[in-house]
Amino acid sequence: MAFSLGPRAISAGYRLAAFDQIGSTNTEAMSCARDGVSGPMWFVTSEQTAGRGRRHRPWIAPRGNLAASVLEVIDVWPSIAATLGFAAGLALEVALRKVSLETSLRLAGSDQMKFFLKWPNDVLAGRQKLAGILLEAEAVASSRLAVVVGIGANVVAAPEGTSMPATSLAALGIRISAQELFTELSDAWAELRGIWDNGRGFGEIRQRWLARAAGLGEKVAIHTGGTTVEGTFDTLDEAGCMIVRTAEGRRVAIAAGDVYFGEAASTGAT
Template sequence: MSFALGPRASSAGYRLAAFDQIGSTNAEAMLRAREGERGPMWFVTSEQTAGRGRRLRPWIAPRGNLASSILEVLTVTPAVAATLGFAAGLALESALAKLCVEAALRSPGSDNLKFSLKWPNDVLAGRQKLAGILLEAEAVTGGLAVVVGIGTNVVAAPTDTPTPATSLRSLGIDVGAEELFAALSDGWAEFRAIWDGGRGFREIRRLWLERAAGLGQAVAIKSGDEAIEGTFDTIDEQGCMIVRTASGELVPITAGDVYFGSAASAGAT
């Protein structure tokens, strides 16, 4: 089976560049943008050898996992473009939920799995990380080149992540990277249309909060040597996490490693 766009993505005018192996789909997408590609275009592989996540952490996709990046050139500010990451999380969660229902027909019980969205850029299965999202942007002729990378553990998961990781195979979900990508591309077309250049972020925010991991729970955010503890209250209109401290202060968080529940105290140390 080879990579192909889903029917909704195809009819919406998305294009696809698929690779047997590549260093980084995000790097390839941004290189194409610098060379004049304006998208919307997907870059996808089932084996990525030099990918990266947030804070320059490596994100390697062994053969059978899914590394995918969507490139669009937009006329929005970087702050507005950053909110596209929430649409990406919704697109992947929607694709996974759809595939779980289909997988249940082949393997009863797999439809009981629940996925959630961990601020700012993870998709969880239970308490384990299943996917990560990395958004990068660069000014080019005609606007802002925005690349949203989505890496999903299909057949294998890393062992050295801050949040314990898992894979679809470990969860008993029998799907391939190609099948997942088709569903993801359709999910992206749906939620990208809702986002609508940032004008629909209020709805994206509402949908994201319905699926948010740790909402209302104890949380610690660590950034460098600093740590903030409190309760995960909401996300604001810019996509910042809002933490309610013990004193009742509402603190907006723009970046950091997030720890929930019993892991919050450990993460803050």
């Protein structure tokens, strides 16, 4: 089965470059941006051999998993472009719900079939990581910003030995292909990208994201560099920062870090 864009994505003017195997879809997308490709364009494969996640952690997609990157060349500040990651999380959650609907009905709403968004860039099935998102941005010609949003989803297999337990759609009983998931993702992205509207619609994106947020109102610990902030996950601010309410009642804005919820917040391990 070949990769294909959904009808909404086609109508929105997206193009597609599909690969049988590639080192990194993000790298390919950014290389094309440097060569003058203005997007919007998807780069997708079901086997990625040299991908990376946050903080340059490896993200390998064995054959059958989904690795996809979308290139958008836009006129926004980098701080605004960073909020596009929340639209990406929502788009993936929408796509996952659509492909898993039949299985969800069969399992009568099992907790495993509920998807949540973990700040800043993961999608969870229950408490297990199902997908990750990586944003990269670089100035290109005419002072525009090339933004590449990379999305990796565990369709047929999940990595082992990770700091956070991971799962796959196959392990959850959802028997679909990377190609099927991508088609739904491309349409959901076109819709959510339109709502985001170069940052002008982030208020709506923020509200939708909070409605699906993992750990909201729970005990949380965020490790960033050599610092740890502990408290309760209070909300998401207008810039996409996590707001943590400490035991002393202070509200601390966190821009980046590794997040641990519940018992893991106390032990420092996910």
